[in-house]
Amino acid sequence: MNYTSTRDQSVVASAAQAIAQGISQEGGLFVPQSFPQYSYTDLVEMQHLPYTARAQRILADFLSGFSQDEIAQSVQAAYTAEKFGGENPAPLSLLQSGDRNMYLLELWHGPTAAFKDMALQLLPQMLTRAMQKEHPGKTAVILVATSGDTGKAALKGFENVEGTQIAVFYPQNGVSQMQKRQMCTQEGENVGVFAIEGNFDDAQAGVKRIFTDAGCIQLLQEHNMLFSSANSINWGRLLPQIVYYFSAYCDLMATGEMDYEGEKINIVVPTGNFGNILAAYYAVKMGLPVNRLICASNSNNVLTDFIRTGIYDRNRPFYTTISPSMDILVSSNLERLLYDMTGGDDKQVAAWMAQLAQTGRYEVGDAVKHKIQDLFFSGYCDDEQTQREIRALYKTENYLCDPHTAVAVNVYGQYIEQTGDTATPTVVASTASPYKFPASVLQAVTGEEAVGDEFEILDHLASVSAVPVPQPIAQLRNKPVRFQTVCRSDEMQQAVLKMLHIR
Ligand SMILES: *Cc1c(COP(=O)(O)O)cnc(C)c1O
Numbered sequence: 184m185n186y187t188s189t190r191d192q193s194v195v196a197s198a199a200q201a202i203a204q205g206i207s208q209e210g211g212l213f214v215p216q217s218f219p220q221y222s223y224t225d226l227v228e229m230q231h232l233p234y235t236a237r238a239q240r241i242l243a244d245f246l247s248g249f250s251q252d253e254i255a256q257s258v259q260a261a262y263t264a265e266k267f268g269g270e271n272p273a274p275l276s277l278l279q280s281g282d283r284n285m286y287l288l289e290l291w292h293g294p295t296a297a298f299k300d301m302a303l304q305l306l307p308q309m310l311t312r313a314m315q316k317e318h319p320g321k322t323a324v325i326l327v328a329t330s331g332d333t334g335k336a337a338l339k340g341f342e343n344v345e346g347t348q349i350a351v352f353y354p355q356n357g358v359s360q361m362q363k364r365q366m367c368t369q370e371g372e373n374v375g376v377f378a379i380e381g382n383f384d385d386a387q388a389g390v391k392r393i394f395t396d397a398g399c400i401q402l403l404q405e406h407n408m409l410f411s412s413a414n415s416i417n418w419g420r421l422l423p424q425i426v427y428y429f430s431a432y433c434d435l436m437a438t439g440e441m442d443y444e445g446e447k448i449n450i451v452v453p454t455g456n457f458g459n460i461l462a463a464y465y466a467v468k469m470g471l472p473v474n475r476l477i478c479a480s481n482s483n484n485v486l487t488d489f490i491r492t493g494i495y496d497r498n499r500p501f502y503t504t505i506s507p508s509m510d511i512l513v514s515s516n517l518e519r520l521l522y523d524m525t526g527g528d529d530k531q532v533a534a535w536m537a538q539l540a541q542t543g544r545y546e547v548g549d550a551v552k553h554k555i556q557d558l559f560f561s562g563y564c565d566d567e568q569t570q571r572e573i574r575a576l577y578k579t580e581n582y583l584c585d586p587h588t589a590v591a592v593n594v595y596g597q598y599i600e601q602t603g604d605t606a607t608p609t610v611v612a613s614t615a616s617p618y619k620f621p622a623s624v625l626q627a628v629t630g631e632e633a634v635g636d637e638f639e640i641l642d643h644l645a646s647v648s649a650v651p652v653p654q655p656i657a658q659l660r661n662k663p664v665r666f667q668t669v670c671r672s673d674e675m676q677q678a679v680l681k682m683l684h685i686r
Contacts, residue, residue: 184247186213186418189522190533198246199313202306202419203323205412206394211533212519213418219244221429221470223444230433234271235262237433238426245422249312257308261423266304268292273301273427275434275610278580284605285595286440287588287613288431295365296616296653297508298459299336302415302423307340307347309419310411314346323411324403324683325349326393328386330455330508331358332615334376335365337413342371349413350375350679352386355669358507359620360637361656368662375682376666379675382501384513389672390414399676406685415458416515424462425469431610432471440608447474449598449609453591454478454486455509457516459612464520467558474607479594480563481506486514490561493552495535496544505566505623506586508615513539524551560602562594569593573617573627583650585615586623618644618656 186201188194190211196204201213229237238258239251246254262272272293275286293300314323325347327337334351341349351366355378358366366376379386393399394410403409415421432448435441450473452460460478467473480487482502489495497512504510522532524547535545547555564572572589576582584592591611599605617624618641622633625644633640638660645652670678680686 184245185216187216188212188529189214189518190529190536192527192529197248197317198418199248199316202309202417203313203317203409203411205410205414205417210395210536211529212416212516214519214522215245218465218468225470226429226433226436229429230436232433234273234426234430235259237430238262238423241426241429242422246309248316249309253312257305257312260308261305266294267300271434273430275431276582276613278576278582283595283599284608285592286431286435286608286610287582287584288427288610289613290427291585291614291616293336294339294655295332295335296619296656297332297336298612298614299332300339301427302420303333303336303340303413305423306413306417306419307344311344311346313419318409320407321346322408323347324408324679325411325413326390326679327351327413328383328390329353329358330383330510331362332508332619333414335362335369338366338369338371338374338376341373341413342369343373348373348375348408348683350377350682352377352379352390352675354378354382354386355380357382357503357510359622361619361621361641361659362507364637364659364664365656367664367666368659369665370662375678376668377675377678378669380669380671382503383511384501385672387414387513387515389675393676393679396676399680402680402685403683406683408683414515415456421458421462421465421516424459425466428463428466428610429471435608435610445472447472447607449473449475449477449595449604449607451477451479451591451595451598451609451611453506453509453587453612453614454480455511455514457486457514457520459614461516461519464523464558468523473558474604475560475598476558477591477594477598478559478561479591480561481509481569481590482563482565483510483512484563485512486517487561487563489517490555490559493549494544494546495539497539498543505569505620506590508587509590520555521547521551524554560598562597564590564593564597570623570627573624574630577628577648583617583624583628583648584613585617586620587615588613616653616656617650618652
């Protein structure tokens with residue numbers, strides 16, 4: 184299987200090229216030229232396999248040029264029981280309050296307590312192998328813009344991985360104290376962490392500028408280095424995420440929840456960069472039986488409006504919310520959906536993306552809009568509703584959830600209200616541990632403002648809830664802070680070159 188670009192169909196890249204390069208030369212995103220199809224028989228077969236075997240099977244369909252052994256070793260190294268707290272790294276938790284039939288797909292049992300680990304424990308495995316195939320002997324310089332969780336998960340995944348250097352940029356005032364602590368205490372000889380003045384979109388734009396700066400690319404070349412990306416624009420980030428939607432369905436079959444062949448589920452995803460929900464879309468494209476994909480946003484509801492109106496407009500206030508990993512106004516991966524929904528119209532996609540860059544806005548026609556609406560439902564909620572949802576789940580189900588998951592649960596409630604659909608079994612992507620956001624979660628649960636530093640708040644939340652604190656978060660307390668640099672977005676390039684010792 185080969186890959187092409189959303190903005191230029193004459194581009195042809197191998198899986199290894201797509202993963203090593205991260206983004207296509209002309210700025211488009213790599214997409215598979217075709218998708219494998221999974222039948223009911225395939226699902227029945229996979230139902231009896233452990234997660235790693237399900238992953239191997241799906242990955243193999245997309246990673247032409249990688250041997251079965253390479254794929255097996257990568258998957259085995261990524262999803263160890265030690266790192267993910269059990270054999271299934273993505274278990275389901277049934278919550279049956281009221282008339283809901285809701286399963287939380289807990290994607291946060293990995294080393295940094297957010298769903299990003301599901302991809303970022305695997306990506307370094309795939310990327311280093313891809314580099315060996317495409318650019319033997321070269322160092323991959325991985326640049327990451329983060330709204331909080333990708334940064335830590337990428338740092339952890341690439342920590343001391345030979346042949347890689349990684350620089351992470353996060354918005355100075357746009358992440359939780361705990362997220363900041365996680366990143367700034369990161370160990371490893373090949374890592375750099377920088378706060379930037381600005382929001383996530385500024386960080387993302389800055390990284391894209393460095394990626395495409397001819398002088399900078401040249402300079403790296405002279406030092407036998409090459410830029411790559413660990414953001415969800417990299418195909419290697421999306422691919423591992425397709426697996427857990429299939430896996431969730433297989434687990435539902437195994438528990439007897441699915442009553443007949445082809446029975447559909449809903450999938451609810453709290454969305455920022457449109458990566459996680461795009462992976463769900465690709466699963467649907469591959470044959471996973473799905474009724475609706477429910478796109479949940481916080482007050483930065485640019486996607487809610489887009490799905491409802493067909494107009495993408497980032498010219499609006501930016502809100503800093505208690506679900507910071509979704510504080511995004513430019514959802515990069517939407518580009519891949521548009522490519523698909525237009526039947527692969529690269530010229531049209533390129534034109535929309537140019538409009539977005541120039542005016543901050545574009546409008547898709549009715550045909551594309553209706554096609555999207557046939558599958559996607561969208562909704563959003565604000566911080567107050569998010570906190571109420573956390574509190575309600577805690578009081579009624581004794582389940583402590585993080586603010587991003589709470590946004591998803593709230594929007595699922597809106598979906599039920601508007602459609603009356605309580606019958607379809609529904610999988611809600613639970614994207615982070617509540618202990619990544621202890622202040623907001625504690626406030627939601629107790630109704631009082633959380634006081635003290637992040638660790639006092641952590642202890643308080645743990646004593647109130649009796650839910651155990653994930654080890655990697657508990658251990659942060661004793662780690663020294665290694666990174667404190669703050670830079671302007673126009674200083675990012677310099678910061679990278681300095682870190683690489685080539686300026
Ligand atoms: C990254 C993140 C999201 C948003 O995921 P996208 O793939 O960017 O849409 C939601 N919740 C949490 C906890 C995250 O870290």
